[in-house]
Amino acid sequence: MATATQDTSKETLGFQTEVKQLLQLMIHSLYSNREIFLRELISNASDACDKLRFEALHNAALFEGDSDFKIRISFDKDAKTLTIADNGVGMSREEVITNLGTIAKSGTREFFSKLSGDEKKDASLIGQFGVGFYSSFIVADKVTVHTRRAGAEPNQGVRWESEGTGEFTIEMVDRPIRGTEITLHLKEGQDDLLSSWKLKSIIRKYSDHIVQPIVMKGEKWDDEKKEQVATDEDETVNQASALWARSKNDITDEQYKEFYKHVGHDFEDPLTWTHARVEGKTEYTQLLYVPARAPFDMWDRNARHGVKLYVRRVFIMDDAEQLMPLYLRFVRGIVDSADLPLNVSREILQESKDIESIRNGCTKKVLGMLESLANSEDAAEKEKYAKFWGEFGRVLKEGMGEDHANKDKIAALLRFASTQADTPDETVSLADYIGRMKPEQEKIYYVTAETFNAAKNSPHLEVFRKKGIEVILLSDRVDEWVVSHLTEFEGKQLVSVAKGGLDLGKLEDEAEKKEQESAAGEFKELTEKIAKSLGERAKEVRVTHRLTDSPACLVADEHDVSGNLARILKAAGQKAPPSKPILEINPKHPVLLRLKYEEKRFDDWAAVLFDQALLAEGGQLDDPATFVKRMNQLMLEMSGS
Numbered sequence: 001m002a003t004a005t006q007d008t009s010k011e012t013l014g015f016q017t018e019v020k021q022l023l024q025l026m027i028h029s030l031y032s033n034r035e036i037f038l039r040e041l042i043s044n045a046s047d048a049c050d051k052l053r054f055e056a057l058h059n060a061a062l063f064e065g066d067s068d069f070k071i072r073i074s075f076d077k078d079a080k081t082l083t084i085a086d087n088g089v090g091m092s093r094e095e096v097i098t099n100l101g102t103i104a105k106s107g108t109r110e111f112f113s114k115l116s117g118d119e120k121k122d123a124s125l126i127g128q129f130g131v132g133f134y135s136s137f138i139v140a141d142k143v144t145v146h147t148r149r150a151g152a153e154p155n156q157g158v159r160w161e162s163e164g165t166g167e168f169t170i171e172m173v174d175r176p177i178r179g180t181e182i183t184l185h186l187k188e189g190q191d192d193l194l195s196s197w198k199l200k201s202i203i204r205k206y207s208d209h210i211v212q213p214i215v216m217k218g219e220k221w222d223d224e225k226k227e228q229v230a231t232d233e234d235e236t237v238n239q240a241s242a243l244w245a246r247s248k249n250d251i252t253d254e255q256y257k258e259f260y261k262h263v264g265h266d267f268e269d270p271l272t273w274t275h276a277r278v279e280g281k282t283e284y285t286q287l288l289y290v291p292a293r294a295p296f297d298m299w300d301r302n303a304r305h306g307v308k309l310y311v312r313r314v315f316i317m318d319d320a321e322q323l324m325p326l327y328l329r330f331v332r333g334i335v336d337s338a339d340l341p342l343n344v345s346r347e348i349l350q351e352s353k354d355i356e357s358i359r360n361g362c363t364k365k366v367l368g369m370l371e372s373l374a375n376s377e378d379a380a381e382k383e384k385y386a387k388f389w390g391e392f393g394r395v396l397k398e399g400m401g402e403d404h405a406n407k408d409k410i411a412a413l414l415r416f417a418s419t420q421a422d423t424p425d426e427t428v429s430l431a432d433y434i435g436r437m438k439p440e441q442e443k444i445y446y447v448t449a450e451t452f453n454a455a456k457n458s459p460h461l462e463v464f465r466k467k468g469i470e471v472i473l474l475s476d477r478v479d480e481w482v483v484s485h486l487t488e489f490e491g492k493q494l495v496s497v498a499k500g501g502l503d504l505g506k507l508e509d510e511a512e513k514k515e516q517e518s519a520a521g522e523f524k525e526l527t528e529k530i531a532k533s534l535g536e537r538a539k540e541v542r543v544t545h546r547l548t549d550s551p552a553c554l555v556a557d558e559h560d561v562s563g564n565l566a567r568i569l570k571a572a573g574q575k576a577p578p579s580k581p582i583l584e585i586n587p588k589h590p591v592l593l594r595l596k597y598e599e600k601r602f603d604d605w606a607a608v609l610f611d612q613a614l615l616a617e618g619g620q621l622d623d624p625a626t627f628v629k630r631m632n633q634l635m636l637e638m639s640g641s
């Protein structure tokens, strides 16, 4: 951020580039939703009060004699201004510059590079990003902020002002009271906001759940002026009680949704939620939400905005990571404990038995909520689960390795693509698969590959397709890791179709088994000859019944890493344990029948066979040029013969 001009105490500073972009975009794409600015400013004011209450637990002097939190909304019809004031924690000069001049989220730059310029699309992206304070500029052409940090001297007040274009001014001012006051100078055409009735209806709609009282001056009819005039009495507009502490029956869906937008810093409605009071050894209330959409920084493991912790309705901390396992990091909401001490710190939380039991309880609750969505008979609920899976499936998969105690529950929630539909849509559960298994089938079969198409067209599937046996198609990077933790489901073993000797058990009849044995005998000489020719490249060469169309394929030995996993590890810069593939040949394929009689170019044929098997499973050749040369030579010879 560059300083443009500086005159003694008043400075003009430029916004961070991303803020400028955000402002532009917000003003244009969120205009139809302009009322949300008030929700955002009240939400910030409420957070500021929560923060001060928490800081004051250790230092009561910060209250400066006033511990009655309030958010005040007022307006001036003549000046066309609207003011939102709180007596929360306030901000120092440095905090104002950082908070109201930059966006401090990681991944901001990447996020902005994704914007398309299409207002509709970008509007929903912007929602994902969080609109916050900057939404003031949807209705205002100038915003003035007066603030002072709680506990600071009265001369440490800060005045910030901007027209929301490229820059803002900042100067130190006297401010006897702590907290923040934001004045919006409304744009032309926003006069309807200068009405008590209008403001109250917006507050009740979006901010009723706010814990602090939101107050406005009362009004009475003035006969002379023939209009409503303000009285001196304060009127509380919202319910001003902790929403989660109310009985479920007293809370409407709308209220739940608005509360979510506040705690989740989200712009859209949540997908679903669960609200319960847990009694017993540890007592707490949980109100947990699953968002409808993954935030843009979901893969940033340090991203904030998780579950908030309260102790007996007093806000303690944001994003108390101990309350949720990492693989459920998309969950938003609050936990209010009746047992923890008010002065609990992050360090204490790490050791706390209460927290452990709250985390276990919350985890079970979230998994249960997902389970009931997934298993619901109601099409709309099922649709929600599909949406959930699309957004958060990859994160949930992490739970397979992270949460041993709930592994079976998580496995039941997984959804896959399979050869049944042969599309990339991940809709098949393991239970669906088992329900469709052939009567003689004992195992759950899967294939892993780098892309969906590589999985779908994998030569390893040929015999399964011929016999009509469903195979799960895995092409997500974490899938290799998932299957390493998921060896069986409901007593059925999960096996890779590209690993180990293929034992189809009862899926094959006696005649087929006999035929395989005789093919193995008949091709013994050839397999030995190919093995000798390939030398170190293959661990073994053997006859297979996996293939119907392809001449050959590679498989990994039972306990070796699969070719796909080895490639993933390599791409991630890690060393895969050394292992060599097994080359399996199709005894019915004309190429192999021909190879039996090949003398002159046998080594070239064997090498090409190996290389094409490697290519077919998505591998890369060490020496592609030699492969091409060999192919061309063989092709020329064939055409000549």
Ligand SMILES: Nc1ncnc2c1ncn2[C@@H]1O[C@H](COP(=O)(O)OP(=O)(O)OP(=O)(O)O)[C@@H](O)[C@H]1O
Residues within 6 Å of the ligand: 040, 044, 045, 048, 086, 088, 089, 090, 091, 099, 100, 129, 130, 131, 132, 133, 134, 180, 265, 266
């Ligand atoms: N009324 C206020 N009192 C004290 N600090 C405030 C106030 N309003 C905003 N801030 C500070 O400015 C920061 C930025 O606010 P902003 O609304 O842009 O984003 P946010 O609330 O952090 O996140 P989101 O964009 O998801 O809403 C806040 O995190 C807070 O530190």
